[in-house]
Amino acid sequence: MSNQAGELIGTRIAELRARRGLTQTGLAMRAHVSKSLLSKVECGQRPASPAFVAACARGLNVPVSELLGQPYADELRRDKLDVLLQPIRVGMENWDVPLDWETPPRPASVIRHDVDRLLVMRRHAEYTPMLRELPSVIDECVHAVHTTSGEEQRLAHACLAGTFRCVFTAAWKFGYLDLATVALDRIALAAPRADEPGLSAIQAYLRAQTVLAHGRYDIGMRLTDRALRDLEGLESRRPERLHAVRGSLHLRAALIAGRAKNRDAADGHLQEARLLAQQTGELPDYGLTWGAPNVGVHAVVIASELDDYDGAIQLADEVRIPAGWSRSRAGHHWMDLGRIHAWAGSQATALTCLERARRVAPQQTKYHPTTRETIIQLRRRERARSGSLARLAAWAGVP
Secondary structure, eight states, X not given: XXXXXXXXXXXXXXXXXXXXXXXXXXXXXXXXXXXXHHHHHHTTSSOOOHHHHHHHHHHHTSOHHHHHTOSOHHHHHHTTHHHHHHHHHHHHTOSSSXXXXXXXXXXXXXXXXXXHHHHHHHHTTOHHHXXXXXXXXXXXXXXXXXHOOHHHHHHHHHHHHHHHHHHHHHHHHHTOHHHHHHHHHHHHHHGGGGTXXXXXXXXHHHHHHHHHHTTOXXXXXXXXXXXXXXXXXXXXXXXXXXXXXXXXXXXXXXXXXXXXXXXXXXXXXXXXXXXXXXXXXXXXXXXXXXXXXXXXXXXXXXXXXTTOHHHHHHHHHHOOOOTTOXXXXXXXXXXXXXXXXXXXXXXXXHHHHHHHHHHHOHHHHHTOHHHHHHHHHHHHHOSSOOHHHHHHHHHHTOO
């Protein structure tokens, strides 16, 4: 899709609308958005918010990824990431048939060490080394769940759920939503067999992410509410791990509520998360980034979802990202802040934020639609040619 990489999302919406034979009024009615806003987005006068994109995708009956221009196939091939994804696709085809191995798998505790390393790579957006290792670890996990019993088998299922979590992240980040859906289904199958309640809640947390992207806010809120109820009264081998999951579910619910323009619900879930973070401090359990800084960066993006860009910028000034924090979350924060500053008209600050995102998490930043849309917005508005912006655009594959 590199031939579309320089297009605004609004341009794609206009082209698909024309192919469907719809007027702006017709699409506005289908998508439940105002005709005035649709007109401004199509001609590049207003940015396309995630909520707006999801609404138009439903109105046009196309995947959200089509409006975002994902996956960026030419760039993925150029970086040889498509070659790394194919063995994972093959490996994901099997989870319920034992492999014909003559040697037994390693002890599940040893496999767990490898899975934990992969989850750390995921948190730090180190996708290339993670993708290289995943196929063999998936196969070994599958073999282990079929050739062990008792505690070894339980732990093997937990390992398998962890590998599928890594697959989901990579597939989602690179725009392969079909593969992400398969990974999500595999987590749903493996998590209950691990006999660890937090893993099933993680599946709900990730599923809420997918329905959020597609604008199904009602389903997303029900998923998070149900997951929170299911965790009530449950015990874990490490109780603090469930606090991290509860807090993360509240943050996901707050984001969904913010995108649905439900300020009261967003504030309520944010407050619940803030109180939990005060009790627990930083917890990296289940591959999550949980703690007060993550509550802070969520408050920033939620304010922007509520169209309060000045408030979002003020909240961002209060965020303190600790040393060694998840590079994936930090990079996402700087991308979000770049978009917010671009919407607020602070072009130079927006570019600085994108550059910080690139330094922190280069692969994530390069392949995220927020980066590309913000770059295109900045290029359309620049009064004088900026060498820094041109270099960033070339690096991201935006012609």
